[in-house]
Amino acid sequence: MNLNRIRYMFGESWIMLNRRLGAAVISVFIMGLSLLILVIFLLLTLNIAVMIDRASEELRIFVYIEDGIGRDRSQEIQLSLLGMNGVEEVVFVSKSEALTTFKEALGEESDLLDALERNPLPDAYKLKMQHDMMRSDELERLAGQIEEWDGVEEVRYGEKWFERGEKFVKGFYVVDLVLGLIIFLSVIFVISNTVRLTILYRRKTIDVVKLVGAPSSYIRMPFIIEGAIQGIVAALLALGLGFLVYYFAHRYFPGITFFQLEAALLFVLFCAVLGAVVSYMAMRRFIRI
Amino acid sequence: MNQDKRIIVGVYHLNKKLGKHFSLEDINLQVANGEFVFLVGPSGAGKSTLLRLLYMDNMPDSGQIVVGPYISTRIKRNTVPSLRRMVGIVFQDFRLIEDRTVFENVALALKVTGAGMREIKRQVTDILTRVALYHKRYEFPPALSGGEQQRVAIARAVVNRPAVLLADEPTGNLDPTATKNVLELLFKVNAGGTAVLMATHDIDLVRSFGQRIIYLEEGRLVRDKEMIYTGDLRERIDDSRVSKRAERMKDLDITGGKGE
Numbered sequence: 001m002n003l004n005r006i007r008y009m010f011g012e013s014w015i016m017l018n019r020r021l022g023a024a025v026i027s028v029f030i031m032g033l034s035l036l037i038l039v040i041f042l043l044l045t046l047n048i049a050v051m052i053d054r055a056s057e058e059l060r061i062f063v064y065i066e067d068g069i070g071r072d073r074s075q076e077i078q079l080s081l082l083g084m085n086g087v088e089e090v091v092f093v094s095k096s097e098a099l100t101t102f103k104e105a106l107g108e109e110s111d112l113l114d115a116l117e118r119n120p121l122p123d124a125y126k127l128k129m130q131h132d133m134m135r136s137d138e139l140e141r142l143a144g145q146i147e148e149w150d151g152v153e154e155v156r157y158g159e160k161w162f163e164r165g166e167k168f169v170k171g172f173y174v175v176d177l178v179l180g181l182i183i184f185l186s187v188i189f190v191i192s193n194t195v196r197l198t199i200l201y202r203r204k205t206i207d208v209v210k211l212v213g214a215p216s217s218y219i220r221m222p223f224i225i226e227g228a229i230q231g232i233v234a235a236l237l238a239l240g241l242g243f244l245v246y247y248f249a250h251r252y253f254p255g256i257t258f259f260q261l262e263a264a265l266l267f268v269l270f271c272a273v274l275g276a277v278v279s280y281m282a283m284r285r286f287i288r289i
Numbered sequence: 290m291n292q293d294k295r296i297i298v299g300v301y302h303l304n305k306k307l308g309k310h311f312s313l314e315d316i317n318l319q320v321a322n323g324e325f326v327f328l329v330g331p332s333g334a335g336k337s338t339l340l341r342l343l344y345m346d347n348m349p350d351s352g353q354i355v356v357g358p359y360i361s362t363r364i365k366r367n368t369v370p371s372l373r374r375m376v377g378i379v380f381q382d383f384r385l386i387e388d389r390t391v392f393e394n395v396a397l398a399l400k401v402t403g404a405g406m407r408e409i410k411r412q413v414t415d416i417l418t419r420v421a422l423y424h425k426r427y428e429f430p431p432a433l434s435g436g437e438q439q440r441v442a443i444a445r446a447v448v449n450r451p452a453v454l455l456a457d458e459p460t461g462n463l464d465p466t467a468t469k470n471v472l473e474l475l476f477k478v479n480a481g482g483t484a485v486l487m488a489t490h491d492i493d494l495v496r497s498f499g500q501r502i503i504y505l506e507e508g509r510l511v512r513d514k515e516m517i518y519t520g521d522l523r524e525r526i527d528d529s530r531v532s533k534r535a536e537r538m539k540d541l542d543i544t545g546g547k548g549e
Contacts, residue, residue, distance in 0.1 A: 005400070019388040
């Protein structure tokens, strides 16, 4: 392939974009807006996933110790807990600490506790689990195992809530995936139609270029390059508008996050490839070369 | 194929069916290097079809077309572009790209060959000067008159020095003055060594030039003769094996009222 020709190919795409800037801007705008829907959807998914993650991150298993088993047995239990598969961290919560926390939780009503002659709360170990252990069957198995031990009164982790939460998360991901697929397909549909119109619009130009003996790569490449450029600009537009949405939402939901730089770059790259591929397909369908 | 003159375009036993009612039947003709040939016939006779077959936008059903080193029965799809680069093509409707300047339109034919930008500039400047449109090089086609647009189209067709120029009714949309200019330009191109094959329905237009004229009617080649102009062409048609169609054309006097 001749080097000049490659240069001219880029020149052609530049001319095409430049001379019909209005049309190019409109089609990029249409592409950008439909990509914005995808971006907002991805943002929602991301933030809900982060929320779910955080919630499960905060979950702790409480292992309550029988009163009066003595320090040695208590320490043995701690060591065994640490040795268990999937346990990340074991923190001792003494009964007095527990009472303080309880009092704080009660707030103004904490006077009620003053009526108690002695602390009714047991000592406990608070377990933080590894992330991949956060499944109801795993936790149930683990809890059952620990409850058998001597000196352990009870194991608690809010089983009912956890199971319900887990079901909800599963359901959410299924719905999210289906919804995502629909949005994705419609975005591709809109983009390919927009690109197809641009190419149809340039049919005369293509005929002329064919007539003067351009090789098919010379005819196709400018469109592919143009498609990629439009994809990139549309992706940046969508990300920009998406960021604006995020920025305003952030005031009301301070916990939410935006895409990381890598993810954003990946999105731009994806749109570039999408634009190029869609352009190529449209060319193939319309122009017998 | 080498006689005393080299044959640049050869059509041998060409058959092509288009739709239900039209077909080219057993066309045979040869155009030598540097020759000027008019292809004359009423509209619907198959002139455009024949030209399209010559630049291999369409392929014959049977028979063979030879253009330079390219043979229709053997050419591959990806070599068609190289064929197009040795054939210049001009149409009645000019086929210029409207959002490109005159200069860019002409330069396109050189860009696809991969020529350097300096070379392109030199050649385009040269050809635009010769068609007397250099001063309009930054204009866009819609700002030009029909005649000027056609001259740009011719400049584009010949800027890379093709061996053959195919012109399909190049004067069909032009007034008499512009027609005269375009024809003169085509003769000039021909004088430079390019074979020219020009299709037209306008017998009166071409009769006075003394060039070879090929008559095409209803898909058949009815007459092909090197002509030296002596007297009225219509008489010459009458005493040859002329079809009724030609008679009718004569009666209608199709060119008499046209613009003059």
